[in-house]
Amino acid sequence: MFDADFLRRLEYLDVVARKILQGRIRAERMSTKRGTSVEFEDYRNYAPGDDLRYLDWNVFGRLEELFLKLYREEENLHMTVLLDCSRSMAFGQPDKFLYARQIAAAIAYIGMSNLDDANVRAFTRDMGPAAERLRGKGKVKVLFPFLTNLTNGGETDMRRAFRRYVALERRRGVVVLVSDLYDRDGVIPALRYLKSRRHEVFVIHVMDKDEVDPPLRGDLRLVDSETGAFKDLTVTDALRARYKEAFEGHARAVETWCRSAETGYVRALTQVPFDTLVLKILKRGGLVA
Amino acid sequence: MSFAAAAGLWLGLLALPVIALYILKIKRHRRDVPYLRLWQDLVADKAFRTLFQRLQRWLSLLLQLLILACLVGAFAILTLSDSFLREDSIVLVVDTGASMNGKLREDGEGGTRFAAAIEAARAIIEGRSAEDEIAVISAGPQPEVLQGFSRSTLRLREACDALTVGRASSDLRAAHRLARDLLAEKKHRRIVLLADASGGAAEEIAAQDGDVRWQRIGENVGNVAIVRFQARRNHALGTDYLLLVVRNFADTPRQCRVEIGFEGTTKKVLPLDLPPDGEFQETIPLTLPEGGYAKAELVHGTNADGTPITDGLALDDVAYAAVPTARLYRVLLVAPDEATEAPFKAALGAMGTLIDRAGCQAMSVDAFAARPDELAEKFDLILFAHVAPPALPARGNYLCVNALPGGLPAKELGIERQPELKEADTDHALARFLEVKSIRPATAKPLDLSGGTPFLSTAAGPVGVVMQTATRKVVYLGLDVLGDLFFLQVAFPILLRNVFAWIHEQDSELVDPVYAPGEVIRARFAVADAKVEVGFRHEWTRQEGRREVDVVDGRFAFAETAEPGRYWVRTADRDFRTTVNLFDPAESDLRMPGTAPAGDIDVERAGFLFGRDLWPVLLLAAAVLWVAEWVLFHRRFTE
Numbered sequence A: 001m002f003d004a005d006f007l008r009r010l011e012y013l014d015v016v017a018r019k020i021l022q023g024r025i026r027a028e029r030m031s032t033k034r035g036t037s038v039e040f041e042d043y044r045n046y047a048p049g050d051d052l053r054y055l056d057w058n059v060f061g062r063l064e065e066l067f068l069k070l071y072r073e074e075e076n077l078h079m080t081v082l083l084d085c086s087r088s089m090a091f092g093q094p095d096k097f098l099y100a101r102q103i104a105a106a107i108a109y110i111g112m113s114n115l116d117d118a119n120v121r122a123f124t125r126d127m128g129p130a131a132e133r134l135r136g137k138g139k140v141k142v143l144f145p146f147l148t149n150l151t152n153g154g155e156t157d158m159r160r161a162f163r164r165y166v167a168l169e170r171r172r173g174v175v176v177l178v179s180d181l182y183d184r185d186g187v188i189p190a191l192r193y194l195k196s197r198r199h200e201v202f203v204i205h206v207m208d209k210d211e212v213d214p215p216l217r218g219d220l221r222l223v224d225s226e227t228g229a230f231k232d233l234t235v236t237d238a239l240r241a242r243y244k245e246a247f248e249g250h251a252r253a254v255e256t257w258c259r260s261a262e263t264g265y266v267r268a269l270t271q272v273p274f275d276t277l278v279l280k281i282l283k284r285g286g287l288v289a
Numbered sequence B: 001m002s003f004a005a006a007a008g009l010w011l012g013l014l015a016l017p018v019i020a021l022y023i024l025k026i027k028r029h030r031r032d033v034p035y036l037r038l039w040q041d042l043v044a045d046k047a048f049r050t051l052f053q054r055l056q057r058w059l060s061l062l063l064q065l066l067i068l069a070c071l072v073g074a075f076a077i078l079t080l081s082d083s084f085l086r087e088d089s090i091v092l093v094v095d096t097g098a099s100m101n102g103k104l105r106e107d108g109e110g111g112t113r114f115a116a117a118i119e120a121a122r123a124i125i126e127g128r129s130a131e132d133e134i135a136v137i138s139a140g141p142q143p144e145v146l147q148g149f150s151r152s153t154l155r156l157r158e159a160c161d162a163l164t165v166g167r168a169s170s171d172l173r174a175a176h177r178l179a180r181d182l183l184a185e186k187k188h189r190r191i192v193l194l195a196d197a198s199g200g201a202a203e204e205i206a207a208q209d210g211d212v213r214w215q216r217i218g219e220n221v222g223n224v225a226i227v228r229f230q231a232r233r234n235h236a237l238g239t240d241y242l243l244l245v246v247r248n249f250a251d252t253p254r255q256c257r258v259e260i261g262f263e264g265t266t267k268k269v270l271p272l273d274l275p276p277d278g279e280f281q282e283t284i285p286l287t288l289p290e291g292g293y294a295k296a297e298l299v300h301g302t303n304a305d306g307t308p309i310t311d312g313l314a315l316d317d318v319a320y321a322a323v324p325t326a327r328l329y330r331v332l333l334v335a336p337d338e339a340t341e342a343p344f345k346a347a348l349g350a351m352g353t354l355i356d357r358a359g360c361q362a363m364s365v366d367a368f369a370a371r372p373d374e375l376a377e378k379f380d381l382i383l384f385a386h387v388a389p390p391a392l393p394a395r396g397n398y399l400c401v402n403a404l405p406g407g408l409p410a411k412e413l414g415i416e417r418q419p420e421l422k423e424a425d426t427d428h429a430l431a432r433f434l435e436v437k438s439i440r441p442a443t444a445k446p447l448d449l450s451g452g453t454p455f456l457s458t459a460a461g462p463v464g465v466v467m468q469t470a471t472r473k474v475v476y477l478g479l480d481v482l483g484d485l486f487f488l489q490v491a492f493p494i495l496l497r498n499v500f501a502w503i504h505e506q507d508s509e510l511v512d513p514v515y516a517p518g519e520v521i522r523a524r525f526a527v528a529d530a531k532v533e534v535g536f537r538h539e540w541t542r543q544e545g546r547r548e549v550d551v552v553d554g555r556f557a558f559a560e561t562a563e564p565g566r567y568w569v570r571t572a573d574r575d576f577r578t579t580v581n582l583f584d585p586a587e588s589d590l591r592m593p594g595t596a597p598a599g600d601i602d603v604e605r606a607g608f609l610f611g612r613d614l615w616p617v618l619l620l621a622a623a624v625l626w627v628a629e630w631v632l633f634h635r636r637f638t639e
Helices: A004-021 A057-063 A096-114 A137-148 A158-168 A188-196 A237-260 A274-284 B003-026 B036-080 B113-127 B153-162 B172-182 B198-208 B338-349 B365-370 B372-378 B485-503 B599-610 B614-638
Strands: A028-045 A067-076 A078-084 A117-123 A127-134 A174-179 A200-207 A218-224 A230-235 A264-269 B029-033 B089-095 B133-139 B144-150 B189-195 B212-216 B223-234 B239-249 B254-262 B265-274 B279-286 B292-299 B318-323 B331-334 B361-363 B381-385 B396-401 B410-412 B447-449 B453-457 B462-468 B472-477 B531-538 B544-550 B565-570 B575-580
Touching (some): A004 A096, A078 A096, A096 A117, A096 A200, A096 A264, A117 A137, A117 A158, A174 A188, A188 A200, A200 A274, A218 B036, A264 A274, B029 B036, B036 B614, B113 B189, B172 B198, B198 B212, B223 B292, B254 B279, B331 B338, B372 B396
Parallel strands (some): B189 B212, B223 B318
Antiparallel strands (some): B223 B239, B239 B279, B453 B462, B531 B544, B531 B565, B565 B575
16 A cells, blocks of 8 residues: 555655645644743742742842743644544545545645644544654654554444544544544534634545446446445436436535635545645645645 | 258257358467457447347357258258259149139239139249240130240240130049149149149149149139029929029128019029028029020129129129020820819810810710821820720820729739839839828729839839820820829829920920030930031120031031020920020139138249248358358448
8 A cells, every 4th residue: 555656656755745735734733832942931939849940030039029030832733634534435447445545644644744743543433543743754653563453343423533533632633534424423513613623624535436426327236335325226327317316415415614714625526646646635735724 | 741841950950050150160268368458448349249149149149040041941952853964844724714704802902713713724834944844724614735844935935825714614634634734744742732722622633633733713702603504494383483593602791682684684683691601592483384594693792982883703693594495285085074174174174274165176986996096196195094905006195093904014913002102213213202191992903013113112013004005105094093182183284294394305404504614515305316406695795696507317516605694405396495694603602712822922932932942042142141151241241
C-alpha cells in the first residue's frame, strides 16, 4: 500500500505543500494559553505553588511585590484524521478504504512535516485504534504500519464515535473526516456535534464512481454491505436515474451544511489519484485555513 | 409416430431446460451496495408495478417456449427431409374420375372437387422448392402422364391447365403404379394424391405406400345414385323387364323419385324414400319386342324457392338401358307321329316372342332324310322328337329329344325307368334356369360318351349332352318328357332358349348391354363384315356421331366411350344397342372416411403443408419472437 512510489508522491506533496503554505500559515501558532515560551506577555500575582523560576525579581526589587512573569505559550497545531473503517468503505474498485487510508496517510504526512502534531484515529460505531502525536517525518514508521494494519468492518455510528473522540481528545484542533458519510442516523448531526466542540472540521467525502452511477440493471437483490439487509427490485434506467439524483442529493445536503457551517468539504472520487486530491485540497486552503 | 407427435415430444423435453434456464435467468442476482437506504427510499413508490413486471416475465417465458417450438419444428422438417438442400421428385396424381365432378361441400359452396384439386395442384407447384422436380399424372380410367419431371413452373402450370375431369371411373391404383414407375430411378420420391376417397382406394394407397401423401379433396357429401339399370328379356315368358337399383350414399335419409321412360315416353314414376345407406331395387316388367333405349332419371324435387335440389353428383342420376329387338327363330320339328308332335307344337306355339310361328314346320324323319342339307340351312333349329336320322348333316343345329342320331361320338346305354336326375351343372349354358328336380321323365336314355360335354345326368349316365363341331351343334336330351306337363310348359321353353343362346350365339347381342365409361366396346363373337359402324349420343355433352371401325379377324374394338350415353353398333344386317353408364359405387360414394377436412382449407395450405419450405418461415418466426422477447424482457429496464 505504502510502497516506494507512494513515498515519492508524498515527498512531492510535501514540497508542493511547503510552497503553498509558505507565508500564509506557520507551523507555530500563537496560542491563547499562556505558557513558558520566551515571548513575554503579562504579569500576575504570585500564588503559592507557582514555579519560582518565573518570578520577576526586578519588579520585586522595585516594588517588593511578587509577580510572576507570564509568557505566550507556543502551541503546536493539533490535527486529527478521523478515518471511517466501516464495512461500506470496502466498496468500489479500488475500494474506498484503501483510498481513504492513502488520503489519511498523505494528510498526516504533510501535517507531520509542516506542522507539529498529527493524529490518525479509526472509527466505526466507536472510536478504534489510533496513531497519536506523530511529529516529524520519521514517524512514518509508525503511521504506515498503523494504516496498513487497519481493517474495516461493522456499521457506522458517527455521533457515538465523535462523542468518544471528544471525550478522548480535549484539545481543539483540526479534524479531518475521511468517510463515505453513510450513517443510518445521519451525518449532519454528528458533524454538528463535532463542530460544536470548536474543532475545525474538514470533510473528505470518499465515493466510488459505481456509487455515483451504479452499473446495475435487471432483477437484482441488493444487499446492504454493512447491515446485510436486502431488497429485491428491478433496476431500470429510470430507477437508476432516480438513484443518482438521490445520491447527489445526499452529498449535496452534507456539502450545503458544511458550507453554512464554514466547514471544509470535498468530494473524493476513488478514480482520482489521491495526490491530486490532496493538492486540490491544499490549493483550496480549506484544510488549514 | 406422426411428425406432430415427435415434435411435441421433443418440444416437451427441450422445454424443461428452457424453463430451468429461464428460471436461472430471472433469478435475482445478489449485488452488494454500500448504503441500501438510498434504494429503499426510491422503490417504495414502485411496488404497484411488481405484478405487471412478473406478468412480463411469464410472457417472456411463453415467448421463449414459442421460439423453441419454432426451432424444433424447423429442425424436425430439415431432419425429416434428410437434407434441406435435397432434390425431391414429386409426382402429382390428380384424380380426374367421375366423382371429382361432385360437390366439394354439402352446401354446394366451393365448386367442384376437381376445381379444388386443380387449385391444390397449383399451390403445390407454386410452393415447391426450386430444387424439386414435379411430374403430373391425370388419374382417369387410364392414367396419363401430362407432364414428365420438370422444374419449369411454366410447364407445370400448363400441365395443370391441361387437366380435365372425366365422367369415367378413375383407376387410382393404376395411376399409383404409373407414379411408382416414374419414380423408380429417383432418389427422393414423393407422390401427392389429390383425390377424394374413391371407394377407399386413396386411403388404401396412402396406407400402403409411405411415399404417398393423400391430399383429401372434398367433404363428407351425400349422394343418391342409380347403380344398376339394365334390360333383360325373358324368352321363356316372352317379356322384357328392367332391373333398377338405386342406392343412397348418405348418412341421412333421402327422398326423391325415379322416372323411367322409353324412347321419350315416361313409363313409370317411382317415389323413393331411402334410409341412410339404403338401397332400392325394383324389377319393372315391360314388353318391348321392337327394342330401344329405356331411361331412368333421379329427380330430387325442388327447394322452397323452386330451385331444383341437386345431390352430390349429377352424373349418376341418369342411366340408360338398351332393350334389344327381339329375333324370332324358325324351327323344324321332326317327329314320328302326331301324338309325339302335338305337345312340342303346343310348346313352340306358346313361345311367341322367340319362335317365328310362320316359319316353323313339322315333318317325318324320312322327309328330313330326303334333303337334310337344305333343311339344315333353312331352319335355325331342327328338333328331333323321339326319332332321329341315321346320320346328321355336317352343318346345322339340332336338338335331339329321346333319340340319338347316328354318327355321333356316343351310344345309348339302354332305357332307364323312372330316372332320378342329378343336379345340373348350372354354369353350363344349357342348364341355366333349369329346375331339374321338378322334371319327372318317364324314362331316360343315358349315353356312353366318347365325345361331347354332358350337362345333365342320371345315376346311369349322362342324359343331356352337347356335341359340337366347327359347323354343327347338337344337343342331346335323352328323356321321355311327353307325359311331363311341367317340362313341356315350363322347363322346355327355358331349355329351348338356352339352346338358341348356345347354338345361335351369333344371333345373341354382339356387344354387352352396358359398359362403364372408358371401357372398350368389343365384339363378343366374330362378325363377317369388314367394317362396322358405331354410333353414339352422349348424355351430358349432347354430342351425336358415328365412327367406322375396322374389323380385324372378325373382331373390333371401340374405345371412345368416355362419355355416358347411348351407343349402338351397326353391322351389315343388324343393329345392336348398348349403353355407357356410370354404375360405380366407388365414384358415387362421395363420403370421406374419418374426419374429412374442408377441401378449400387443405387446398390453401397444401403447398405449405407438403413442402419443406416451412422451415425458413419457422426460423424467421423464431428470430422475430426472439427480438420480441428481448425487447419485452429488457424494456423493463429502460422504461
